[in-house]
Each structure stands twice: as structure tokens, then as C-alpha cells.
Amino acid sequence: MKKLGMPIGVALILIWCLLPVVWVISLSFKAPDSITVGNPGFWPADGTWAGWENYRQVWDNDQFKRAILNSLGISLIATGLSVMVATLAAYAIARLEFKGKRMVLSMALAIAMFPVVSLVGPLFDMWRAFGIYDTWIGLIIPYMSFTLPLAIWTLSAFFREIPWEMEQAAQVDGATSWQAFRKVIVPLAAPGVFTAAILTFFFAWNDFVFGISLTSTEAARPIPASLAFFTGPDPFTRPASLLAAAAVIATIPIIVIVLIFQRKIVAGLTSGAVKG
Structure with missing residues (x-):
């Protein structure tokens, strides 16, 4: 047994x-x-x-094609910006000693745990006043705000594990601080960078609350929010089979990413859990 x-x-x-x-x-x-x-x-x-008729109808739908383009563009831009900013911030937190270091990490964790729904109302009014409502940048900013703290925590754990002597050795060989960081430290922290990028991409790709609250047309509406506006033969009949087919298509990129980078994801999430 x-x-x-x-x-x-x-x-x-x-x-x-x-x-x-x-x-x-x-x-x-x-x-x-x-x-x-x-x-x-x-x-x-x-x-x-x-x-495959349902999949053919979904793929031929202009609304769905536009939603895919929006999700890809917004998610990739938010991921790239978040990883770049988080890499620099995490390196500074891991390597430098300054006042308020613990407070920065605590604030980052508090922001990551902040309820998303409570920010929808203020962001709606602010974005309309700033003229970025129903735009890509109107979604990229809140995505970065919620993914940066998690990315900083993940990357700072990796940077702490990299021996300081390796960076000093690169500088002795003639490399500048920026060259040592870019050519030595970042490649060694590649699993953490991949993990931060993938988690950021997942958040942006799967978001529904911001996507449906901060958009009003198909100009910037991502896939999860766009599925809520799929209509059937009449307003009272939801096309359940088409929605299911669209959901399956929207999930395929996530599955492919996880299968390809699963080892790096596990390495990034478990970094710092065991001290040698």
C-alpha cells in the first residue's frame, strides 16, 4: 500500500x-x-x-486577431521594461548597502500583495485625465507596477548567490563596473532573469481586471477581456463552444513557454531556499 x-x-x-x-x-x-x-x-x-470548425471561426474573427496582437504587444513590452528595471534595482539591493534597504524590499512586497480591484477606479479617472485610457501604455504601466516587486525579489536572491570576487576579477582584468555587470553578473543570473520575465509575461497575458476596466474598444483590449465581448446569434446566447476554442488558443503560448523554460522557472523560484 x-x-x-x-x-x-x-x-x-x-x-x-x-x-x-x-x-x-x-x-x-x-x-x-x-x-x-x-x-x-x-x-x-x-x-x-x-x-475544428469552432477553431476556424475563432481564428477568422477579426476581434480575436486584434486581441492577440494587443496581448502580445502589451505583454512583451511590459515584460521587457520590467525585467530591465528589476535587474538594475535587484543588483543595487543585493550589492549595495544603503539606508532604508529593508524598507524598499518591504514596500515592494506590500505593492505586490495590494488588491488589484481597489486601484481600478482611481486609474480609470487618472488615465482618462492623462489621455492614456484605452491605450497600450495605459495597461503597460499597471502591469509593470505589480510585476516589478516580484521580479526584484526573484532577481535579488540570484544576485546574492553570485560571489563578489567574480565581479572584482572582471574589473581587475580591465572591465568597467557596467561591463562586469553586463557580461559577468547578468549571464550568471540568467535563470532568475528568465523566471522574472516569464512571471511578468504570465501576469500581463492572463490579466482580466485591468484589461476590461481600462479599455473601451478593441484598440488595446487584450484576449481575456476581449472574450467577454464575444457574441452569439443573439445577445442572450453566449457562444460557449467558440469561447472555449478561443480560451484554448489563448492558453497555448503559456503552455509552450512553461514546457520550454520549466527548468529555469524552477531554478528561479527555488533560488536562495537552501544555503550551501
């Missing part, structure tokens, strides 16, 4: 985690009529599937 305990536990966890995903995939292959007639089961009531 002890030998079977681990496989059974793992199987139960996998079923619990993957069942909603499998159910959404099954919905994406159902015909819209089989869902609207009230069939809650995994299999269609008439036993027939819609095949």
Missing part, C-alpha cells in the same frame, strides 16, 4: 488539476447547438462533434 500511495496521490492531483482543462477542450469541439440545448455532459448529446 505504501508503494501505491504515491502513484495514487499523483493521479488524484493530476485529475483534479487537468479535469477543467479537458472539459474546456471538449467544449471547444462541440457544436454550438449541442450546448445551447442544455447538454452539460462531456460527450455531445447526439454523439457528433464540430471538429
Whole structure:
């Protein structure tokens, strides 16, 4: 029984985690009529599937294409800016001694834990006054505000583990402080940089609250918010199968990123947990 305990536990966890995903995939292959007639089961009531028709309709939808472009552009820009700023800030926190160092880290952690919903109202009024409502920059700024603290914490743990002597050796060989940082320290902290970038990208890609509150048209509306505006044959019928197909397509980039960089993600999240 002890030998079977681990496989059974793992199987139960996998079923619990993957069942909603499998159910959404099954919905994406159902015909819209089989869902609207009230069939809650995994299999269609008439036993027939819609095949790839739902995915074709979603992919041909101009609204969805625009949402993909918005999500990619906003997420990549927010990720790049957050990682650059967080790398410099984390290096300063890890290497330099200055007054208020602990307070900076505490404030960063407090900002990361701040409820997102409480900022929607003030940001809505501010962005309309500043003229950046329903724009890419209007979403990039709040994304950076909430991802920078986590990125700083992740990267500062990596920088603390890098021996100070390696940077000094580079400077002895003639490298400037900036060259030593760029060519020696940053490559050694690559797992942390990847982790910070991926976590930032996940937050921006999956955000719904800011996306639906700080946009009013398809000019900057990202995928999660855009799905809320998918319409069916009439205003009272939601295209559940098309929404499921769109959700599956929107999830594919996240799955691909995790599969490719899973080792770096684990290394980044576990850095500093064990002292050698």
C-alpha cells in the first residue's frame, strides 16, 4: 500500500488539476447547438462533434486577431521594461548597502500583495485625465507596477548567490563596473532573469481586471477581456463552444513557454531556499 500511495496521490492531483482543462477542450469541439440545448455532459448529446470548425471561426474573427496582437504587444513590452528595471534595482539591493534597504524590499512586497480591484477606479479617472485610457501604455504601466516587486525579489536572491570576487576579477582584468555587470553578473543570473520575465509575461497575458476596466474598444483590449465581448446569434446566447476554442488558443503560448523554460522557472523560484 505504501508503494501505491504515491502513484495514487499523483493521479488524484493530476485529475483534479487537468479535469477543467479537458472539459474546456471538449467544449471547444462541440457544436454550438449541442450546448445551447442544455447538454452539460462531456460527450455531445447526439454523439457528433464540430471538429475544428469552432477553431476556424475563432481564428477568422477579426476581434480575436486584434486581441492577440494587443496581448502580445502589451505583454512583451511590459515584460521587457520590467525585467530591465528589476535587474538594475535587484543588483543595487543585493550589492549595495544603503539606508532604508529593508524598507524598499518591504514596500515592494506590500505593492505586490495590494488588491488589484481597489486601484481600478482611481486609474480609470487618472488615465482618462492623462489621455492614456484605452491605450497600450495605459495597461503597460499597471502591469509593470505589480510585476516589478516580484521580479526584484526573484532577481535579488540570484544576485546574492553570485560571489563578489567574480565581479572584482572582471574589473581587475580591465572591465568597467557596467561591463562586469553586463557580461559577468547578468549571464550568471540568467535563470532568475528568465523566471522574472516569464512571471511578468504570465501576469500581463492572463490579466482580466485591468484589461476590461481600462479599455473601451478593441484598440488595446487584450484576449481575456476581449472574450467577454464575444457574441452569439443573439445577445442572450453566449457562444460557449467558440469561447472555449478561443480560451484554448489563448492558453497555448503559456503552455509552450512553461514546457520550454520549466527548468529555469524552477531554478528561479527555488533560488536562495537552501544555503550551501
